Amino acid sequence: MLAKYPDIQQKVLQEWRVSQQIQSYCYYPNACNKRVSVSVCVQPVATPRPGVRYDRQDSPDYLTLNTQIEEARAESAALEARRSTLADKLARKERRREKKRRKHAGEHHADMAEAAVPLPSEGAAPPAPPAPAARAGGSDDDSDELRRRARDPPITFTDIDGAQEFSALQAALAGAGVALAGEEQQALAELDQYLVHGEGSWALGDDFLAFIGRLLGAESTEDVRVATLRCLAAMALRDDVSLLLHQDRRSHALMNYAQRVDRLPPGEQLALARALCNLFENVSSSEWLLYISEWDLDGQPISNIRVTTKVAVHATLGEDAELRDVGTALMYNMATKERLSAGRALRDLLPRHAKSKVFDDVSVELAMALLQLLGQAPAEEELFRAVAALARLAHHSQEVAQLVALVGPPPAAFRGTSPRCDEKIDLIMQKVK
Structure with a gap:
């Protein structure tokens, strides 16, 4: 093994000779003339071992490997930082999404509760408790709306x-x-x-x-x-x-x-x-x-329902045929919403300027526009949307039936246009009578 390292071999041999010369036999009087072997300790020389680096110049392969390892560590750290950033971004988006959901749910319930409800007078019986389905979260309202949409699908x-x-x-x-x-x-x-x-x-x-x-x-x-x-x-x-x-x-x-x-x-x-x-x-x-x-x-109180009504009336009575087609579709969609008839019995008891009376005002305004459209002898598709909307509005508000009877033209004058129009006209006339 040492033959491979001549410098180290020469150094080991020199130190071995020194250690041999130093060793001697000495006699100590106080030690009963016993001969004691005294040896001067010599620092041992380490024998080269495989895998142990000594004072040698680094090889190019060693430097390349170290460089690649450092680059891999840097890329791993950058990847981890990017993964953390993406995780934070997704978490923020999820929080924003959940916040919007909660906000939407809260605002929806707040708007549903905006109708003014009179306080019970003294001696009046307390209101009946809500039905179990209503207490469970209004699932019946949702199912009613879905059934209504299946019966009267919106026009889009x-x-x-x-x-x-x-x-x-x-x-x-x-x-x-x-x-x-x-x-x-x-x-x-x-x-x-x-x-x-x-x-x-x-x-x-x-x-x-x-x-x-x-x-x-x-x-x-x-x-x-x-x-x-x-x-x-x-x-x-x-x-x-x-x-x-x-x-x-x-x-x-x-x-x-x-x-x-x-x-x-x-x-x-x-x-x-x-x-x-x-x-x-x-x-x-x-x-x-x-x-x-x-x-x-501009100093005028407006709301979503009033703006939607204004757009529907303006488009329905427009001169352009394409605009009128979209307007009658919007009018039909509004009239088929059960929201317009919600709390109708309660609204009849409220004063004229109560906020929930807006549904009656909207129903009358829509009916007026539809009666004007009937006076123009519209085509069958527009006529069907008009009489279907009138039939629903007459169900939503009692004032609509009175308006049809007073203003005209009478829906019965349009019988025979089509079977589906006749069906809706019969519903209107039931309310008018």
């Missing part, structure tokens, strides 16, 4: 593609030379995720509707506003769009714009009416359209 316009509408909005923005700020570019990217890539409403930020409000503002061009409304019509067909709509309770950007329907160009009127009509595709978004919470606009 589903021949619309979200990806194409998003591309049209991008082209309109580029053609108008609209410069988007950083947050607005982020909102546009969120719209791309929602419409094109099919992500949920959690992908839309809290300021998304503020971005939509700017696109619908007066500083935008008509092409940009129409493209924005068509994107909203495509979004309305999604079942989670109601989570986005509740953001509008802060700025009311959508409803403030819709309130100006009579001052909008015809193209915007049509796109707006179609967007509102498609919101009836899902129960939660259709309920949002009928909320009665009020806010002031």
Whole structure:
């Protein structure tokens, strides 16, 4: 073994000779003339062992391996940091999604409870306890709504593609030379995720509707506003769009714009009416359209249900045939909502200006517009929607039946148009008589 290391072999031999010369035999008088062997300790020399590095120059392979190990450790640390960042981002999105769900549930119940309920007078019997199903969370109301939708399905316009509408909005923005700020570019990217890539409403930020409000503002061009409304019509067909709509309770950007329907160009009127009509595709978004919470606009109190009514009446009585087609569909969707007849017996006992009386006012306003439409001798499809809506409105409010009898034209004059129209006319005449 030492033959492989001549330097070490020579050093070991020299130290061995020194140790031999130092060793001697000494006699100590006090040790009873015993001869003691005294040896000077010599520091042993380590024998080379495999795998142990000595003062030698590092080989290139060793340096390369060390470099690769350090690079792998750095990549692993970066990957772990990225994984942690993604996990935090997903957790934030999930918290935001859950917050929106809780907010939507709370606001929905608050709006359902907005109807004024008179306090029981002295000596009056206490109200009866709710039914077990009602105490369980209102499952009967949901099942009734689903049965109603199966009987009277909403009329929506589903021949619309979200990806194409998003591309049209991008082209309109580029053609108008609209410069988007950083947050607005982020909102546009969120719209791309929602419409094109099919992500949920959690992908839309809290300021998304503020971005939509700017696109619908007066500083935008008509092409940009129409493209924005068509994107909203495509979004309305999604079942989670109601989570986005509740953001509008802060700025009311959508409803403030819709309130100006009579001052909008015809193209915007049509796109707006179609967007509102498609919101009836899902129960939660259709309920949002009928909320009665009020806010002031130009000194006038308005609400979601009043704005929706204004759009429906304006579109139904419009001169453009396509706008009238969408308007009668929106009118039909509103009339078939059981929300309009909720608490009808209680509303009859309330004073004229009670907030829940708005349902009676809306029913009468819709009926007036439908009677005007009947005076124009509409086509069969529009006639069916009109008499079907009148039949439902007469069920919702007693004032509608009185209005039909007083104002006219009499629905019976349209018998024989089609069997389905005759069926709805019979329902109207039962209420009128």
